[in-house]
Amino acid sequence: DYELVEVDPEVRGIIDKEKERQFRSLELIASENFTSRAVMEAVGSCLTNKYSEGLPGKRYYGGNEYIDELETLCQERALAAFNLDGKQWGVNVQPLSGSPANFEVYTAVLNPHDRIMGLDLPHGGHLSHGFMTPKRRVSGTSIYFESMPYRLDESSGLVDYDMLEKTATLFRPKLIIAGASAYPRDFDYPRMRKIADAVGAFLMMDMAHISGLVAASVVANPFEYCDIVTTTTHKSLRGPRGGMIFFKKDPVLGVDLESAINNAVFPGLQGGPHNHTIGGLAVCLKYAKSTDFKAYQNKVVSNCRALASRLMELGYKLVSGGTDNHLVLVDLRPLGLDGARVEKILDMASITLNKNSVAGDKSALVPGGIRIGSPAMTTRGFSEKEFVTVADLINEGVQITLEAKNLVSGSKLQDFIKFVTSPEFPLKDKVLDLQRRVE
Ligand code: PLP
Numbered sequence: 001d002y003e004l005v006e007v008d009p010e011v012r013g014i015i016d017k018e019k020e021r022q023f024r025s026l027e028l029i030a031s032e033n034f035t036s037r038a039v040m041e042a043v044g045s046c047l048t049n050k051y052s053e054g055l056p057g058k059r060y061y062g063g064n065e066y067i068d069e070l071e072t073l074c075q076e077r078a079l080a081a082f083n084l085d086g087k088q089w090g091v092n093v094q095p096l097s098g099s100p101a102n103f104e105v106y107t108a109v110l111n112p113h114d115r116i117m118g119l120d121l122p123h124g125g126h127l128s129h130g131f132m133t134p135k136r137r138v139s140g141t142s143i144y145f146e147s148m149p150y151r152l153d154e155s156s157g158l159v160d161y162d163m164l165e166k167t168a169t170l171f172r173p174k175l176i177i178a179g180a181s182a183y184p185r186d187f188d189y190p191r192m193r194k195i196a197d198a199v200g201a202f203l204m205m206d207m208a209h210i211s212g213l214v215a216a217s218v219v220a221n222p223f224e225y226c227d228i229v230t231t232t233t234h235k236s237l238r239g240p241r242g243g244m245i246f247f248k249k250d251p252v253l254g255v256d257l258e259s260a261i262n263n264a265v266f267p268g269l270q271g272g273p274h275n276h277t278i279g280g281l282a283v284c285l286k287y288a289k290s291t292d293f294k295a296y297q298n299k300v301v302s303n304c305r306a307l308a309s310r311l312m313e314l315g316y317k318l319v320s321g322g323t324d325n326h327l328v329l330v331d332l333r334p335l336g337l338d339g340a341r342v343e344k345i346l347d348m349a350s351i352t353l354n355k356n357s358v359a360g361d362k363s364a365l366v367p368g369g370i371r372i373g374s375p376a377m378t379t380r381g382f383s384e385k386e387f388v389t390v391a392d393l394i395n396e397g398v399q400i401t402l403e404a405k406n407l408v409s410g411s412k413l414q415d416f417i418k419f420v421t422s423p424e425f426p427l428k429d430k431v432l433d434l435q436r437r438v439e
Helices: 009-024 037-044 067-082 098-109 141-145 161-171 191-197 211-215 257-271 276-287 291-311 339-348 375-379 384-407 414-421 429-437
Strands: 089-092 116-117 175-178 203-204 228-232 243-248 328-332 354-356 369-371
Touching: 037 211, 067 089, 067 276, 089 257, 089 369, 098 203, 098 228, 098 243, 116 161, 141 257, 175 191, 175 211, 191 203, 191 384, 211 228, 211 291, 211 369, 276 354, 291 375, 328 384, 339 354, 339 369, 339 384, 339 414, 339 429, 369 384, 384 414
Parallel strands: 116 175, 175 203, 203 228
Antiparallel strands: 089 243, 228 243, 328 369, 354 369
16 A cells, blocks of 8 residues: 555645645634544544444444444444433434534424524524525525524624514424524523424524534533534534534424434435544544543633634624624624625735625625634634734734725726735735734
């Protein structure tokens, strides 16, 4: 067997460049993290070679004695990581990622065209929670189920639970989904439980973004109120790319969630599980019980608060006026700016974050905000002091963007990008100076 560099120097070269990019830039994308070497070792192992359709002890292929041991260990560790009693809760660790995990839940508990309510994407929700526009059913969830998103109260930046309650009473969804991709506050699970009970709906939480924070008990615990909890494994949890579905063992609304969800995963929507991912996940879940992990998650939150405070000191408007978790959402519209232009300039200066819709936006491609997350740089050892500096560096990038926007002729995003990437861009030295200090 030969090493990658000998077999395929081209791919090796690309991986090396990406590694170098990850190393030198400020990674502030709220859904990203740096997983551990131990997790990557498991993910890059011979576990990838094995087929094991089915569940431990009930496989469709031979040779699965060690895979059974691995998946059982992973399930046990998943329940332990979230302090769940195995008599009350079960888990499926095979979902290939977050979106498939969510769709598996929908097909498990709903019939085609049943009604669902999730947080609207432009208000912080995820595509897989039923996103659609007036013109198009964008997500598969909205194609196969009838979606009526709930939204934020635009003045407070918080979920409008009163409106959710009113709409749910009329729309009578069969499933209500808590959870978001860009929401800096906790969900009010007791309130959502009440609404779900009043209309006879299942309550699911997609804790993809905050599962690490939930495991370390630094945010509210969705398991106390929800019937089903889904998650990705690669965000604040710091595992490999994958997904998990937790379900109540007792029937809910007459449905045996355990068999419905396990059957939806396989054979419903997936074939063979990715055993190398399950191996990496087991490693990550062992780490999730350590005091180190708890300290890390506490720092993710305190670092994010430090970032939020500094940004507000600098005059920025944050959606909901702050944060309780690992991310902040900055509303750039009061500056006459948008997230797309700021993302571009910051990218040129090796600051990686993403443009993001803020409630009330007209365009998803040129939205009014940026989302900034603390998990990845906390993994790299940043503390509150460094996150104050991060806010200052972002502010410099925003000021450069403002200046650049005033210099460019034409109002289209493409004109702006062409201008700032041209050799004649007059603020090039400023961007390079920022980049030098970032790196
Ligand atoms: N759910 C939430 C809340 C997310 O933020 C995301 C991704 O960012 C997903 C699900 C989907 O995860 P994946 O990209 O792994 O399909």
